Amino acid sequence: MNFSVLSSQFWSLCLQGVALGFIYVLISLGYTMVYGVLRLINFANSEVVMMGTFATVVAEVAILKNVSTSDPLHGFRLVYTLVFALVFSSLICGLLGVLVELVAYRRLRALGTNRLASLISAIAVSIVLSEAARIYTHSAPVTAPRLLEKWSFGEIGGANFRVDTVMIILAGSIIFFALDRFVNRSRLGKAIRAVSMSEENSKLMGINLNRVISLTFFIGGLTTGAAAFFYTTVYETTQFNVGFNLGLAAFTAAVLGGIGNLRGAFYGGIFLGVLEQFASAILGSQWKSVTVFLVLVLVLLIKPSGIFGEAVQQTRT
Amino acid sequence: MNKKIQRSLAVASAATLVFGVSAVSSAMAAPKTVYLAFQAPLTGPNALTGQDELTGAKFALSEYNATNPAIKVELVLADDQGDATVAASVAPGIASNKTIIGLIGPAYSGATQASLPAYKAAGLPLISMSATRVSLTDPKAPVNGFPIFKRVVANDKFQGPALVRYATKGIATPKVYLVDDVSAYGAGLAEYAKKTITSAMTAGKDSVPVNTSDYTSVVAKVKASGANVVIYCGYAPDAAKFVKALRDGGYTGVFASGDGTLKADYPVNAGKAAAEGSRLTAADVPFENLVTAAQMTAFTKLTGVKVPGTYVTSTYNATNIYLACIKQGKTTRAGIQNCITTGSFKGVAGDTIKFDRYGDIIGGAAVGAFVIKDGKISYVGVA
Structure with missing residues (x-):
């Protein structure tokens, strides 16, 4: 164990952890939104992230003609490229989410099959997407161009406020709070919450169930796509199997916070x-996964609804 | 389509899937032709390693076949993606193919370990061009290659110290932070590198599993340790992510790595700025430094490659050892095994290659030093 790193790098680790956490938050919203409405885990969401990272590269390289060896962008070109890639990735993932719902869930739901069937069909879609990407890329990593020069706003207590770190935290916060308000304040958000509480009653109230479920998948896809964009912008690389670790981490985050509610996913x-x-810092990077899953097991043993499960129950989607 | 043809195609496809191999030539049944398997990552993130090495094997074969020998030799390709799991599923298919009398490879240590049970059971001789993990030739190790495994490269017992030597060269008071990727290769190399790092030189150590995306916590630890040399024991895709994170995190010291990182796509994936100046080692001397101009022209004509990649020299040597045995009329696995074990062979550098009882070259082999200069790998000399 190495506690000495804490004294000099405490705030740095916190800041980097929060930035990484925002990527998890945005992906876990994809899990939690769907769970809130269907009470099912959308296992295909991990591959939606992966497709989002490739969509970001496609937007930056194939559509906007940046190359991996070019210099970072500046001014209007930079803003335009980032916004375009973010919107493109989010839309692709949103539409993919809708497609996943159509293929893996809707028909089985209409037939009234066992809930397990939907989980398996979602895993099948996940494998199809992952394998398709693997075959298309020959399993090789794909490098994204460096759009953003990694300059720093400055250091506070050893924490380096680099532009990409700040961007993720700010944009991630905006996206989360916009979604939170949408679900809690808008008419459509009310419909989502109604379906979440009772499918039968919401049908009686005239809510189009399929439309609301598709909308939920779409919104979950949008936030997942945003996460994929941030991931690709920061790490500048992706691969067909990138969704597995990210999806698992985000799913863990959703369960830790209390799956089914937005604020739980956030925390x-x-x-x-x-x-x-x-x-990673104290025990060594090889112990990261062990620690995370140990904490998850402990949390579930002590509080099965997740750390923030009950406190934020009223925000359930 | 005729049903019989359809059925035959289905059977052929299934066989290819099961055995995971594809023959370079379709003349499997031709008389006086023997087959050598070539096992390396030919697709996947580490494909460049295998594709580079394949050029060495193809060139050696073309030189041999051009002499109109009595016994023709052809290659059978086995793609293990450099992955132990894939290798474990590919090896039984190769082992059961009795027309294959020897195997060039496997290229990776983890893949070799996973393949050994199938090959040992079938008595198939192996000569690896780049599997450097020490335990493969250590009789005390639980998974060693005795008696079938040989290699024509220096193992990590030599590369580890050479890597530390080269990484710290010219630095008055080196503080070394050692990172491995927890793979059979990375952890093994790190173990032998660590033995050379004195306590005064030690800044810290970490193990970051393969396929990690976020290296920020390691960067924080490197910075906190005051290290001015970072040695990474792992493969190129992860090394590229790590060095990028280090440079973005403000680390300005030396970044060094072993042969797993010595790939032409390392500076491409890391970005020219981040990779520039990286010090790399490999138990390899560039092929173009050893062959004649006429041979280089022929090599380029055959492969389309102007600058041979990593481990082309050792692959060429490994292939030539088999060919020398075949020239002596050895066309069975047992015959080849005996020939390799007892014979003495000539390397492309004019060196003598003779294996010890457990499969290493007697006297060892040179470890080369390389640097990334202007975004390209440049040979410096012996590390």
Whole structure:
């Protein structure tokens, strides 16, 4: 164990953990939104992230003609490229989410099959997406161009406020709070919450169930796509299997926070990001996963609804 | 389509899937032709390693076949993606193919370990061009290659110290932070590198599993340790992510790595700026430094490659050892095994290659030093 790193790098680890946590938050929203409405885990969401990272590369390289060896962008071109890639990745993932619902869930739901069947069909879709990407890329990593020069706003207590770190935290916060308001304040958000509470009653109230479920998958896909964009912008690389680790971490975050509610996913994601950083720093990087899953098991044993499960129950989607 | 043809195609496809191999030539049944398998990552993130090495094997074969020998030799390709799990599923297919009398490879240590049970059971001789993990030739190790495994490269017992030597060269007071990727290769190399790092030189150590995306916590630890040399024992895709994170995190010291990172796509994936100046080692001397101009022209004509990649020299040597035995009329696995074990062979550098009882070259082999210069790998000399 190495506690000495804490004294000099404590705030740095916190900041990096929060930034990583925001990526988890945005992905875990994809899990938690769907769970809130269907009470099912959308296992295909991990591959939706992966497709989002490739969509980001496609937007940056194939559509906007940046190359991996070019210099970072500046001014309007930079803003335009980032916004376009973010929107493109989010839309692709949103539409993919809708497609996943159509293929893996809707028909089985209409037939009234066992809930397990939907989980398996979601895993099947996940494998199809992952394998398709593997074959298409020959299992090789794909490098994204460096769009953003990694300059720093400055250091506070050893924490380096680098532009990409700040961007993730700010944009991630905006996206989360916009979604939170949408679900809690808008008419459509009310419909989502109604379906979450009771499918039968919401049908009686005239809510189009299929439309609301598709919308939920779409919104979950949008936030997942945003996470994929941030991931690709920061790490500048992706691979066909990138979704597995990210999906697992985000799913863990959702469960830690209390799956099914938005704020639980938020707290769970940030908690997990920071926990990973501290576990890596103190125990060694090879102990990161062990620590995370040990904490998950402990949390579930003590509080099966997740750390923030009950406190934020009213925000359930 | 005729049903019989359809059925035959289905059977052929299934056989290819099961055995995971594809023959370079379709003349499997031709008389006086023997087959050598070539096992390396030919697809996947580490494909460049295998594709580079394949050029060495192809060139050696073309030189041999051009002499119109009595026994023709052809290659059978086995793609293990450098992955132990894939290798374990590929090896039984190769082992059961009795027309194959020897195997060039496997290229990776983890893949070799996973393949050994199938090959040992079938008595198939192996000569690896780049599997450097020490335990493969250690009789006390639980998974060693005795008696079938030989290698024409220096193992990590030599590369580990050479890597530390080269990484710290010219630095007055080196503080070394050692990172491995927890793979059979990475952890093994790190073990032998660590033995050379004195306590005064030690800044810290970490193990980051393969396929990790986020290296920020390691970067924080490197910075906190005050290290001015970071040695990474792992493969190129992860090394590229790590060095990028280090440079973005403000680390300005030396970044060094072993042969797993010595790939042309390392500076491409890491970005020219981040990779520049990386010090790399490999138990390899560039092929173009050893062959004649005429041979280089012929090599380029055959492979389309102007600058041979890593481990082309050792692959060429490994292939030539088999060919020398075949020239002596050895066309069975047992015959080849006996020939390799007892014979003495000539390397492309004019060196003599003779294996010890457990499969290493007697006297060892040179470890080369390389640097990334202007985004490209440049040979410096012997590390």
